[in-house]
Amino acid sequence: MRICMINCALQDEFSRLGHEILALHPEPGLYDFPSLLEKHAFEPDVVVQQETLGPRVLLQGLGKLSCLKIYWSIDTHLNSFWQEEYSRLFDLTCSTQKQWARYLQDQGACRTAWLPWFGRRLPWYPWSSRKHNVGFVGRVTRHRPSRERFVAFLGQCYNLRLTQDVSFQQMLEIYQETRLAPNESIFGEINFRLFEAASCGCLVLNPAPIPGLEELFTPEREIGVFRHALELGSMISSSLNNLPAAEKMAKAAWVRVQEEHLPAHRAKSLLALIEENLSQFSKKSCDSSDLDWAMTLYRLWQARRAPVSGQTLLHLLLALPESPRKRCALLGFWMGMDRRDMVAHDLAAIFQANLHAEDHNVNRTASLAALHLEDLPMAKAFWLRLRARSPRLPRPPGTQRELYLAWARDLQRQGRLARPGLSYDHQRHVPESALECLILAHLLDSRDMDICRAMDALLDKQPGFEPLRLSLLSHITLHRPQDWLAGLKLGLVNLQGFRLEEGLEELFLAGSRAAQQNQDRKFFNALSAADPDRSIRTTLHPRPDF
Missing domain, CATH: 1.25.40 (Serine Threonine Protein Phosphatase 5, Tetratricopeptide repeat)
Incomplete structure (x- = not known):
C-alpha cells in the first residue's frame, strides 16, 4: 500500500513490512493537506496522522481525499474536548487510552479503536548490576504540585534518584540502572513511562485503577499498582525487602514488552485495523468536513489555543x-x-x-x-x-x-x-x-x-480532579464537621495526593466523629473497602484512641 504518515512513530516498521511510505514531519501549524500531497506527487491509499504533543499540526481539506484516513490520538485524556471534532474528519480514530476511544465513538467519531503506545527492544540487565533502588525521570515544576509531593515523598522516605531534563537515550540509560520505577499520571492515563521503564527492566509501580492497564501488564505478576501514598510506600518497602521476587516481576514485564509491546507489534495491530477498515471503506467525500474543521478550530479557540484569529473563526462559522x-x-x-x-x-x-x-x-x-x-x-x-x-x-x-x-x-x-x-x-x-x-x-x-x-x-x-475534590470536601467538613463520611473521603483524597500528614489527621478525626455517633463500625467498613492492603489501618492503629 501507499501510505502517507504524518509524525508517525511507526513509519519505519511499515517500511519494513513492504509498504511505500511518504513520511511527513511538518512544523506546527495549519496545512492544506491535498496541496501538500500534490507537492510531493504522492497519491496515498491510506493517510495516518499521529498527534504531536505541544503545538499542533492540523490538516485541512481531508474531506477532499478519497482514501482511508486515520488519526492516532496520543493525549486524548487532555485533548478530547477538541479531538471529538477533529476525529470526525477521519474514517478511523485510534487512541492510546482505552476509555477515551469509546468516548470519541460516543461523541460522533466515525469509528474508533484502542491502540496503546509501545516499548523498546532493550537488553535485560540483572538487578545485581544496577546502582539505584528507586528512580523517577520527569520534570518537576510548580505547575504540577501533585508530582512535587510525589517526588518529595519518595525522596524523603526512599532515597529517590530524581532526574530531569535529559534526552530520551539518557532516560533509558537511567532506568536501566534502576530497580523500582514508581509512576505518576495526570488524568489516570496509560503513559509513556510505563512502557519505557518496563522496557528497561524496572519494576513499575503504577497508579490504579486505569482502564486497559491490566490487559497490558498483569498486576502483582508484572507490575505493582497503588491507589495512594501509603500503599505505594508499602509496596516499595516490601519490594526492597524481597529483591528476588521484585526482580522476577520486573523480568516478567520486560518479557511481556518483548513479546507484545514493541513497535513491530503496534505496526501489525495498526495494519490489521487498516485492512479491516479498507474492506468497509466508502470512497465518497465527507459532506460535513467544512463543519468538522470549523468546529475543531472553535474548540481550540475556546481553550485559547486556536491558530486563527477570532474574526477568521467567525467568518468560517457564518459561512457554514x-x-x-x-x-x-x-x-x-x-x-x-x-x-x-x-x-x-x-x-x-x-x-x-x-x-x-x-x-x-x-x-x-x-x-x-x-x-x-x-x-x-x-x-x-x-x-x-x-x-x-x-x-x-x-x-x-x-x-x-x-x-x-x-x-x-x-x-x-x-x-x-x-x-x-x-x-x-x-x-x-x-x-x-x-x-x-x-x-x-x-x-x-x-x-x-x-x-x-x-x-x-x-x-x-474521575482521576485528575483530586485538587477540586480536596477543596469541595474541605468545604463540606468545615460547614458540616460531624459529617464523618466527608472527612473519610477528604483523608483518602489527601493520601492520593501525597499529603500524608493531612490525610492521616483527617482520617483520625473522621473515625473519632463516627465513634461519637456510634457509627464506628460503618466507618471501619468504609475505610476497609478503601484500604485493601491495610496500609492505612496499620499506620493509624498506633494512635491509642483510634
Missing part, C-alpha cells in the same frame, strides 16, 4: 450551512467574545424561528446561554421546547439552581461528565459537561452542601 452544531458554536462564540447582545439576539432568533426545535443539544445550549444572561424565562422556554418532543423530561425547574442541576443530570446521562484539559471559564464558556453545570449552581450559593456532595460524587471515579 445552517445546522445544530453551527448554531451551538455561534452561541458559544458570542459568549466567549463577551457579546451579550449577540447572545440575546441569536437566542431570540432561534426561538422565534423555531430553529432546530427537535435538537437536544441546541435546546440545552440555548437554555444555558440564557441562564448566563440571567434570563430565566427564556431558559425555561427552551426546556419546554425540548419537553414538547421528549415527554419524559420533568416540568421545567423553577429556579436557576434547579435548572443548572437538571441540565447537569442530562449531561451526566449522556456521559459528558467533565472536559479534562480545558480550563473551564464560566464567564467565557457555555457549560457542556455535568461538572460545569454544577460549578455554576455552586456559584449561586457556595453554602449549598448538596451541590458540593453532587460534584464530589461525580468526580469520585
Whole structure:
C-alpha cells in the first residue's frame, strides 16, 4: 500500500513490512493537506496522522481525499474536548487510552479503536548490576504540585534518584540502572513511562485503577499498582525487602514488552485495523468536513489555543450551512467574545424561528446561554421546547439552581461528565459537561452542601480532579464537621495526593466523629473497602484512641 504518515512513530516498521511510505514531519501549524500531497506527487491509499504533543499540526481539506484516513490520538485524556471534532474528519480514530476511544465513538467519531503506545527492544540487565533502588525521570515544576509531593515523598522516605531534563537515550540509560520505577499520571492515563521503564527492566509501580492497564501488564505478576501514598510506600518497602521476587516481576514485564509491546507489534495491530477498515471503506467525500474543521478550530479557540484569529473563526462559522452544531458554536462564540447582545439576539432568533426545535443539544445550549444572561424565562422556554418532543423530561425547574442541576443530570446521562484539559471559564464558556453545570449552581450559593456532595460524587471515579475534590470536601467538613463520611473521603483524597500528614489527621478525626455517633463500625467498613492492603489501618492503629 501507499501510505502517507504524518509524525508517525511507526513509519519505519511499515517500511519494513513492504509498504511505500511518504513520511511527513511538518512544523506546527495549519496545512492544506491535498496541496501538500500534490507537492510531493504522492497519491496515498491510506493517510495516518499521529498527534504531536505541544503545538499542533492540523490538516485541512481531508474531506477532499478519497482514501482511508486515520488519526492516532496520543493525549486524548487532555485533548478530547477538541479531538471529538477533529476525529470526525477521519474514517478511523485510534487512541492510546482505552476509555477515551469509546468516548470519541460516543461523541460522533466515525469509528474508533484502542491502540496503546509501545516499548523498546532493550537488553535485560540483572538487578545485581544496577546502582539505584528507586528512580523517577520527569520534570518537576510548580505547575504540577501533585508530582512535587510525589517526588518529595519518595525522596524523603526512599532515597529517590530524581532526574530531569535529559534526552530520551539518557532516560533509558537511567532506568536501566534502576530497580523500582514508581509512576505518576495526570488524568489516570496509560503513559509513556510505563512502557519505557518496563522496557528497561524496572519494576513499575503504577497508579490504579486505569482502564486497559491490566490487559497490558498483569498486576502483582508484572507490575505493582497503588491507589495512594501509603500503599505505594508499602509496596516499595516490601519490594526492597524481597529483591528476588521484585526482580522476577520486573523480568516478567520486560518479557511481556518483548513479546507484545514493541513497535513491530503496534505496526501489525495498526495494519490489521487498516485492512479491516479498507474492506468497509466508502470512497465518497465527507459532506460535513467544512463543519468538522470549523468546529475543531472553535474548540481550540475556546481553550485559547486556536491558530486563527477570532474574526477568521467567525467568518468560517457564518459561512457554514445552517445546522445544530453551527448554531451551538455561534452561541458559544458570542459568549466567549463577551457579546451579550449577540447572545440575546441569536437566542431570540432561534426561538422565534423555531430553529432546530427537535435538537437536544441546541435546546440545552440555548437554555444555558440564557441562564448566563440571567434570563430565566427564556431558559425555561427552551426546556419546554425540548419537553414538547421528549415527554419524559420533568416540568421545567423553577429556579436557576434547579435548572443548572437538571441540565447537569442530562449531561451526566449522556456521559459528558467533565472536559479534562480545558480550563473551564464560566464567564467565557457555555457549560457542556455535568461538572460545569454544577460549578455554576455552586456559584449561586457556595453554602449549598448538596451541590458540593453532587460534584464530589461525580468526580469520585474521575482521576485528575483530586485538587477540586480536596477543596469541595474541605468545604463540606468545615460547614458540616460531624459529617464523618466527608472527612473519610477528604483523608483518602489527601493520601492520593501525597499529603500524608493531612490525610492521616483527617482520617483520625473522621473515625473519632463516627465513634461519637456510634457509627464506628460503618466507618471501619468504609475505610476497609478503601484500604485493601491495610496500609492505612496499620499506620493509624498506633494512635491509642483510634
